[in-house]
Amino acid sequence: MHVNKGFSAMLGIHLMILLLSTLISSAALANTVAERPLRFAPIPMASKEHMAQEYLPFLDYLEQHTDQRYELAYHAHYADLLNDFAEDKIDLAYLGPLPYIALTERISQVAPVVQFLDASGASAYTCALVAFAGQTEVFRAIESSESSIALTQPLSTCGYLVMNQELKQRTGLGLDRYSYVYTGSHEEVALGVILGNYALGSMKTLIATQYHHLGLRVLAESLPMPGFLLVANTHTVSAETVQALKTLLAALDPLNVPADQEAVRAWSASLCCGAVEVEAQAYDDIRADWLELDIDLLDTYP
Numbered sequence: 001m002h003v004n005k006g007f008s009a010m011l012g013i014h015l016m017i018l019l020l021s022t023l024i025s026s027a028a029l030a031n032t033v034a035e036r037p038l039r040f041a042p043i044p045m046a047s048k049e050h051m052a053q054e055y056l057p058f059l060d061y062l063e064q065h066t067d068q069r070y071e072l073a074y075h076a077h078y079a080d081l082l083n084d085f086a087e088d089k090i091d092l093a094y095l096g097p098l099p100y101i102a103l104t105e106r107i108s109q110v111a112p113v114v115q116f117l118d119a120s121g122a123s124a125y126t127c128a129l130v131a132f133a134g135q136t137e138v139f140r141a142i143e144s145s146e147s148s149i150a151l152t153q154p155l156s157t158c159g160y161l162v163m164n165q166e167l168k169q170r171t172g173l174g175l176d177r178y179s180y181v182y183t184g185s186h187e188e189v190a191l192g193v194i195l196g197n198y199a200l201g202s203m204k205t206l207i208a209t210q211y212h213h214l215g216l217r218v219l220a221e222s223l224p225m226p227g228f229l230l231v232a233n234t235h236t237v238s239a240e241t242v243q244a245l246k247t248l249l250a251a252l253d254p255l256n257v258p259a260d261q262e263a264v265r266a267w268s269a270s271l272c273c274g275a276v277e278v279e280a281q282a283y284d285d286i287r288a289d290w291l292e293l294d295i296d297l298l299d300t301y302p
Helices: 005-035 048-065 078-086 097-106 157-171 186-194 205-214 239-250 258-263 280-292
Strands: 038-041 070-072 092-095 110-116 127-132 149-151 180-182 200-204 216-221 229-233
Touching: 038 078, 048 070, 048 239, 078 097, 092 097, 097 110, 097 157, 097 229, 097 280, 110 239, 127 157, 127 186, 127 205, 149 157, 149 186, 157 180, 157 200, 157 280, 186 200, 186 205, 186 216, 200 205, 205 216, 229 239
Parallel strands: 038 070, 038 092, 149 180, 149 200
Antiparallel strands: 092 229, 110 229, 127 200, 127 216
8 A cells, every 4th residue: 555655744743743732731731730729628617717717827837838839628517528538629638536537438548647736735635425513314314305415516526426435335325316416516515515405415525624614514534536637638649748748747846846836826726736647546446436337427417
Protein backbone atom coordinates (compact mmCIF):
# COMPACT_ATOMS: atom_id res chain seq x y z
CA MET A 1 0.00 0.00 0.00
CA HIS A 2 1.45 3.37 -1.04
CA VAL A 3 1.28 6.20 1.50
CA ASN A 4 1.80 9.76 0.36
CA LYS A 5 4.90 11.20 2.06
CA GLY A 6 3.19 14.57 2.44
CA PHE A 7 0.25 12.93 4.19
CA SER A 8 2.63 11.08 6.55
CA ALA A 9 4.39 14.32 7.41
CA MET A 10 1.10 16.11 8.10
CA LEU A 11 -0.09 13.18 10.24
CA GLY A 12 3.13 13.33 12.25
CA ILE A 13 2.71 17.05 12.81
CA HIS A 14 -0.90 16.61 13.96
CA LEU A 15 0.11 13.82 16.36
CA MET A 16 2.90 15.98 17.76
CA ILE A 17 0.50 18.89 18.28
CA LEU A 18 -1.99 16.59 19.99
CA LEU A 19 0.71 15.22 22.29
CA LEU A 20 1.93 18.70 23.21
CA SER A 21 -1.63 19.85 23.87
CA THR A 22 -2.20 16.90 26.18
CA LEU A 23 1.03 17.57 28.09
CA ILE A 24 0.23 21.26 28.44
CA SER A 25 -3.32 20.50 29.66
CA SER A 26 -2.01 17.97 32.19
CA ALA A 27 0.58 20.43 33.48
CA ALA A 28 -2.04 23.15 33.78
CA LEU A 29 -4.35 20.83 35.70
CA ALA A 30 -1.54 19.79 38.05
CA ASN A 31 -0.67 23.43 38.70
CA THR A 32 -4.33 24.25 39.37
CA VAL A 33 -4.60 21.42 41.90
CA ALA A 34 -1.31 22.38 43.54
CA GLU A 35 -2.22 26.06 43.78
CA ARG A 36 -5.78 25.72 45.05
CA PRO A 37 -6.31 26.24 48.80
CA LEU A 38 -6.53 23.19 51.01
CA ARG A 39 -10.04 23.00 52.48
CA PHE A 40 -10.06 22.58 56.27
CA ALA A 41 -13.24 21.37 57.98
CA PRO A 42 -13.45 21.79 61.77
CA ILE A 43 -16.02 20.01 63.91
CA PRO A 44 -19.62 21.07 63.19
CA MET A 45 -20.51 24.42 64.72
CA ALA A 46 -23.61 26.55 65.18
CA SER A 47 -22.64 29.22 62.66
CA LYS A 48 -20.07 30.15 60.02
CA GLU A 49 -19.23 33.28 61.99
CA HIS A 50 -18.33 31.29 65.09
CA MET A 51 -16.29 28.87 62.98
CA ALA A 52 -14.32 31.70 61.39
CA GLN A 53 -13.61 33.28 64.78
CA GLU A 54 -12.41 29.96 66.19
CA TYR A 55 -10.29 28.61 63.34
CA LEU A 56 -9.11 31.36 60.96
CA PRO A 57 -6.15 32.33 63.20
CA PHE A 58 -5.02 28.69 63.11
CA LEU A 59 -5.15 28.63 59.30
CA ASP A 60 -3.35 31.98 59.12
CA TYR A 61 -0.49 30.45 61.10
CA LEU A 62 -0.33 27.43 58.79
CA GLU A 63 -0.19 29.70 55.74
CA GLN A 64 2.67 31.69 57.26
CA HIS A 65 4.74 28.58 57.92
CA THR A 66 3.91 26.28 55.00
CA ASP A 67 4.01 26.81 51.26
CA GLN A 68 0.25 26.42 51.03
CA ARG A 69 -3.03 28.34 51.19
CA TYR A 70 -6.02 27.19 53.28
CA GLU A 71 -9.73 27.89 53.48
CA LEU A 72 -12.50 26.98 55.89
CA ALA A 73 -15.30 24.58 55.00
CA TYR A 74 -18.42 24.89 57.15
CA HIS A 75 -20.64 21.94 58.12
CA ALA A 76 -23.57 21.92 60.51
CA HIS A 77 -23.55 18.12 60.86
CA TYR A 78 -20.84 15.50 61.14
CA ALA A 79 -22.48 13.28 58.51
CA ASP A 80 -22.17 16.03 55.89
CA LEU A 81 -18.54 16.64 56.81
CA LEU A 82 -17.67 12.95 56.50
CA ASN A 83 -19.51 12.67 53.19
CA ASP A 84 -17.55 15.59 51.76
CA PHE A 85 -14.28 14.12 53.00
CA ALA A 86 -15.11 10.77 51.38
CA GLU A 87 -15.91 12.56 48.11
CA ASP A 88 -12.54 14.41 48.23
CA LYS A 89 -14.19 17.79 48.76
CA ILE A 90 -12.30 18.18 52.07
CA ASP A 91 -8.52 18.07 52.41
CA LEU A 92 -8.04 18.45 56.17
CA ALA A 93 -10.44 17.92 59.06
CA TYR A 94 -10.47 18.36 62.83
CA LEU A 95 -12.37 15.38 64.23
CA GLY A 96 -13.34 13.78 67.49
CA PRO A 97 -12.40 10.14 68.02
CA LEU A 98 -15.79 8.66 67.03
CA PRO A 99 -16.12 10.57 63.73
CA TYR A 100 -12.49 9.63 62.99
CA ILE A 101 -13.32 5.95 63.48
CA ALA A 102 -16.50 6.26 61.42
CA LEU A 103 -14.51 7.83 58.58
CA THR A 104 -11.70 5.26 58.62
CA GLU A 105 -14.23 2.44 58.58
CA ARG A 106 -15.71 3.96 55.43
CA ILE A 107 -12.65 4.99 53.40
CA SER A 108 -8.90 4.39 53.43
CA GLN A 109 -7.54 7.82 52.41
CA VAL A 110 -7.39 9.16 55.99
CA ALA A 111 -3.96 10.04 57.38
CA PRO A 112 -3.70 11.14 61.04
CA VAL A 113 -1.57 14.27 61.31
CA VAL A 114 -1.48 15.18 65.03
CA GLN A 115 -3.54 14.71 68.16
CA PHE A 116 -4.25 17.87 70.15
CA LEU A 117 -3.66 18.26 73.88
CA ASP A 118 -5.98 19.85 76.42
CA ALA A 119 -5.23 22.70 78.82
CA SER A 120 -3.58 20.31 81.27
CA GLY A 121 -1.34 18.84 78.59
CA ALA A 122 -3.30 15.57 78.47
CA SER A 123 -3.93 13.73 75.21
CA ALA A 124 -7.05 11.98 76.52
CA TYR A 125 -10.37 13.04 78.03
CA THR A 126 -13.37 11.45 79.72
CA CYS A 127 -17.13 11.67 79.30
CA ALA A 128 -19.56 12.13 82.18
CA LEU A 129 -23.12 11.17 83.02
CA VAL A 130 -24.63 14.25 84.61
CA ALA A 131 -27.77 15.10 86.59
CA PHE A 132 -28.95 18.00 88.70
CA ALA A 133 -27.90 18.10 92.35
CA GLY A 134 -30.13 16.12 94.69
CA GLN A 135 -31.71 13.97 91.97
CA THR A 136 -31.26 10.46 93.38
CA GLU A 137 -33.76 8.58 91.21
CA VAL A 138 -32.59 9.64 87.76
CA PHE A 139 -32.47 6.13 86.34
CA ARG A 140 -36.03 5.54 87.48
CA ALA A 141 -37.07 8.94 86.14
CA ILE A 142 -35.79 8.26 82.61
CA GLU A 143 -38.12 5.26 82.39
CA SER A 144 -40.89 7.82 81.94
CA SER A 145 -41.23 9.21 78.42
CA GLU A 146 -41.69 12.63 80.01
CA SER A 147 -38.14 12.63 81.39
CA SER A 148 -35.77 12.31 78.46
CA ILE A 149 -31.99 12.08 78.20
CA ALA A 150 -29.87 14.90 76.77
CA LEU A 151 -27.11 14.10 74.25
CA THR A 152 -24.85 16.35 72.18
CA GLN A 153 -24.71 15.16 68.54
CA PRO A 154 -25.09 11.66 67.08
CA LEU A 155 -21.37 11.35 66.24
CA SER A 156 -20.13 12.97 69.42
CA THR A 157 -18.06 10.40 71.32
CA CYS A 158 -19.66 11.57 74.57
CA GLY A 159 -23.12 11.22 73.04
CA TYR A 160 -24.97 8.07 72.05
CA LEU A 161 -21.93 5.79 72.27
CA VAL A 162 -21.07 6.50 75.91
CA MET A 163 -24.64 6.88 77.16
CA ASN A 164 -25.59 3.58 75.56
CA GLN A 165 -22.75 1.80 77.35
CA GLU A 166 -23.44 3.41 80.72
CA LEU A 167 -27.16 2.61 80.62
CA LYS A 168 -26.52 -1.03 79.73
CA GLN A 169 -24.18 -1.32 82.72
CA ARG A 170 -26.65 0.31 85.15
CA THR A 171 -30.07 -0.74 83.89
CA GLY A 172 -29.41 -3.63 81.52
CA LEU A 173 -31.11 -1.71 78.72
CA GLY A 174 -29.61 0.20 75.82
CA LEU A 175 -30.34 3.81 74.92
CA ASP A 176 -32.82 2.70 72.26
CA ARG A 177 -35.23 1.78 75.08
CA TYR A 178 -35.35 5.34 76.40
CA SER A 179 -36.42 8.77 75.20
CA TYR A 180 -33.45 10.96 74.26
CA VAL A 181 -32.82 14.30 72.55
CA TYR A 182 -29.83 15.67 70.64
CA THR A 183 -29.24 19.19 71.92
CA GLY A 184 -26.35 20.06 69.60
CA SER A 185 -23.61 20.84 72.13
CA HIS A 186 -22.14 19.98 75.53
CA GLU A 187 -23.20 23.37 76.85
CA GLU A 188 -26.81 22.77 75.85
CA VAL A 189 -26.76 19.39 77.61
CA ALA A 190 -25.54 21.06 80.81
CA LEU A 191 -28.08 23.87 80.71
CA GLY A 192 -30.94 21.51 79.82
CA VAL A 193 -30.23 19.30 82.80
CA ILE A 194 -29.77 22.27 85.14
CA LEU A 195 -33.10 23.78 84.04
CA GLY A 196 -34.88 20.48 84.58
CA ASN A 197 -35.65 19.84 80.91
CA TYR A 198 -33.81 16.52 81.06
CA ALA A 199 -33.26 14.06 83.90
CA LEU A 200 -29.89 12.83 82.65
CA GLY A 201 -27.20 13.96 80.23
CA SER A 202 -23.91 12.88 78.70
CA MET A 203 -21.07 15.30 77.98
CA LYS A 204 -17.35 15.97 78.37
CA THR A 205 -16.29 15.80 82.01
CA LEU A 206 -14.08 18.87 81.68
CA ILE A 207 -17.05 20.95 80.50
CA ALA A 208 -19.40 19.43 83.08
CA THR A 209 -17.17 20.58 85.95
CA GLN A 210 -17.52 24.16 84.74
CA TYR A 211 -21.24 24.01 85.64
CA HIS A 212 -20.81 22.55 89.13
CA HIS A 213 -21.60 25.91 90.74
CA LEU A 214 -24.98 25.85 88.99
CA GLY A 215 -25.89 22.48 90.45
CA LEU A 216 -24.70 20.09 87.74
CA ARG A 217 -23.29 16.88 89.20
CA VAL A 218 -21.19 14.12 87.65
CA LEU A 219 -22.76 10.73 88.42
CA ALA A 220 -20.26 8.60 86.53
CA GLU A 221 -17.19 9.02 84.37
CA SER A 222 -16.08 6.98 81.37
CA LEU A 223 -12.68 5.47 80.78
CA PRO A 224 -10.20 7.87 79.13
CA MET A 225 -10.82 8.54 75.44
CA PRO A 226 -8.05 9.49 72.98
CA GLY A 227 -8.22 13.14 72.04
CA PHE A 228 -9.35 15.08 68.98
CA LEU A 229 -7.09 15.02 65.96
CA LEU A 230 -6.20 16.63 62.66
CA VAL A 231 -6.48 14.28 59.68
CA ALA A 232 -5.52 14.66 56.02
CA ASN A 233 -7.08 13.29 52.85
CA THR A 234 -4.29 11.39 51.08
CA HIS A 235 -6.15 11.64 47.77
CA THR A 236 -5.72 15.41 47.79
CA VAL A 237 -2.88 16.21 50.22
CA SER A 238 0.70 15.20 49.45
CA ALA A 239 2.79 13.17 51.86
CA GLU A 240 5.22 16.10 52.00
CA THR A 241 2.47 18.46 53.17
CA VAL A 242 1.28 15.98 55.79
CA GLN A 243 4.81 15.67 57.17
CA ALA A 244 5.30 19.44 57.13
CA LEU A 245 2.13 19.92 59.18
CA LYS A 246 3.18 17.21 61.65
CA THR A 247 6.58 18.81 62.15
CA LEU A 248 5.18 22.33 62.45
CA LEU A 249 2.42 21.57 64.96
CA ALA A 250 4.31 19.04 67.09
CA ALA A 251 7.17 21.52 67.52
CA LEU A 252 4.93 23.99 69.36
CA ASP A 253 4.94 23.83 73.17
CA PRO A 254 2.57 26.63 74.22
CA LEU A 255 2.07 25.31 77.76
CA ASN A 256 5.77 25.79 78.54
CA VAL A 257 7.29 28.17 75.97
CA PRO A 258 6.10 31.81 76.14
CA ALA A 259 6.89 32.49 72.48
CA ASP A 260 4.75 29.53 71.40
CA GLN A 261 2.00 30.61 73.76
CA GLU A 262 1.94 34.00 72.08
CA ALA A 263 1.93 32.39 68.62
CA VAL A 264 -1.27 30.43 69.37
CA ARG A 265 -2.96 33.07 71.52
CA ALA A 266 -5.79 33.69 69.03
CA TRP A 267 -6.37 30.01 68.20
CA SER A 268 -9.39 28.01 69.27
CA ALA A 269 -9.09 26.74 72.85
CA SER A 270 -9.28 23.20 71.45
CA LEU A 271 -6.12 23.67 69.36
CA CYS A 272 -3.88 26.01 71.34
CA CYS A 273 -2.39 23.69 73.96
CA GLY A 274 0.03 21.71 71.81
CA ALA A 275 -0.08 18.54 69.74
CA VAL A 276 1.57 15.12 69.67
CA GLU A 277 1.97 12.24 67.26
CA VAL A 278 -1.17 10.12 66.87
CA GLU A 279 -1.10 6.62 68.38
CA ALA A 280 -3.51 4.75 66.13
CA GLN A 281 -3.97 1.83 68.53
CA ALA A 282 -5.38 4.17 71.17
CA TYR A 283 -8.58 4.33 69.11
CA ASP A 284 -9.06 0.54 68.92
CA ASP A 285 -11.57 0.35 71.80
CA ILE A 286 -13.75 3.05 70.26
CA ARG A 287 -13.57 1.23 66.93
CA ALA A 288 -14.80 -1.97 68.59
CA ASP A 289 -17.66 -0.11 70.30
CA TRP A 290 -18.61 1.56 67.00
CA LEU A 291 -18.79 -1.77 65.20
CA GLU A 292 -21.07 -3.19 67.91
CA LEU A 293 -23.66 -0.40 67.66
CA ASP A 294 -27.08 -1.46 66.45
CA ILE A 295 -27.96 2.00 65.11
CA ASP A 296 -26.64 3.92 62.10
CA LEU A 297 -25.50 7.20 63.63
CA LEU A 298 -24.28 8.47 60.26
CA ASP A 299 -27.87 8.85 59.08
CA THR A 300 -29.07 10.44 62.33
CA TYR A 301 -29.57 14.19 62.63
CA PRO A 302 -30.37 16.11 65.80
